Amino acid sequence: xxxxxxxxxxxxxxxxxxxxxxxxxxxxxxxxxxxxxxxxxxxxxxxxxxxxxxxxxxxxxxxxxxxxxxxxxxxxxxxxxxxxxxxxxxxxxxxxxxxxxxxxxxxxxxxxxxxxxxxxxxxxxxxxxxxxxxxxxxxxxxxxxxxxxxxxxxxxxxxxxxxxxxxxxxxxxxxxxxxxxxxxxxxxxxxxxxxxxxxxxxxxxxxxxxxxxxxxxx
Numbered sequence: 635x636x637x638x639x640x641x642x643x644x645x646x647x648x649x650x651x652x653x654x655x656x657x658x659x660x661x662x663x664x665x666x667x668x669x670x671x672x673x674x675x676x677x678x679x680x681x682x683x684x685x686x687x688x689x690x691x692x693x694x695x696x697x698x699x700x701x702x703x704x705x706x707x708x709x710x711x712x713x714x715x716x717x718x719x720x721x722x723x724x725x726x727x728x729x730x731x732x733x734x735x736x737x738x739x740x741x742x743x744x745x746x747x748x749x750x751x752x753x754x755x756x757x758x759x760x761x762x763x764x765x766x767x768x769x770x771x772x773x774x775x776x777x778x779x780x781x782x783x784x785x786x787x788x789x790x791x792x793x794x795x796x797x798x799x800x801x802x803x804x805x806x807x808x809x810x811x812x813x814x815x816x817x818x819x820x821x822x823x824x825x826x827x828x829x830x831x832x833x834x835x836x837x838x839x840x841x842x843x844x845x846x847x848x849x850x851x852x
Contacts, residue, residue, distance in 0.1 A: 636728060637662075637663065638661060638710065638711050638724075638728050639664075639701075639709070640711045640712075640721070640724070641702060642654075642714070643697030643698050643712070643715065644668055644715040645671050648673045648675045651679055651715060652682070653717060655683070659725060661728065663707065665685045665701045666685070666686055666687070667688075667698070667700050668688050676688070685704070687700050689701075694798050695796040695797055695799065695800030696797075703789070708784060709731060709732065709784060717823065717825055718750075719821070719823070720820070723780070723820045723821065724780060724782060726818055727816070727818055728782045736815060736816035737787065737808070737813035738778075739781065739782045739818065740780065741778070741817075741818055742775050742818065742820065750824050759776065762802060770810065773817070776817075778804060780820055783813075791804070793807060
């Protein structure tokens with residue numbers, strides 16, 4: 635059976651982890667990267683059997699990179715730890731990569747109901763994805779909120795962004811490198827109660843993230 639490490643970058647996600655971690659398929663070994671949480675994210679992760687990595691440098695890219703470096707499996711998956719995704723939907727992505735059908739498999743968000751994905755975050759995401767498709771012929775429609783690929787191949791890309799520009803830099807790098815991409819629709823749920831998005835939770839948060847995106851694109 636193919637095994638895969640699952641990296642969950644987290645900051646103050648304890649309420650989400652309590653329900654998310656028990657639902658992760660056994661195929662995945664979970665690595666929770668605590669990126670400066672002020673709640674009991676670390677305690678919850680350890681209590682529910684996840685490996686814990688602490689990353690003191692703030693930023694999504696910093697947390698993801700720390701988790702990928704800590705991974706030991708040939709395959710690595712990345713997913714938000716806020717409860718907005720179904721971990722079982724990582725299985726078809728892993729199957730694509732493990733079978734050789736794709737070099738990376740990514741998720742394309744499909745909100746389960748209206749209001750899940752705020753208009754400002756959705757518009758920003760669509761703008762970036764459209765720009766990348768036209769500029770470098772990127773073969774995706776979302777910025778890879780869920781993804782699976784080979785760990786060493788990912789590290790070999792040499793990604794440098796440690797903030798929210800990381801997924802955009804990733805998409806550019808794999809397109810330039812000629813990676814074969816498969817894209818799967820994935821359900822996008824409301825965040826777990828008691829958590830708040832650092833990106834789409836406000837127009838200001840989305841604007842800051844867009845700034846990180848465009849910095850990478852220049």
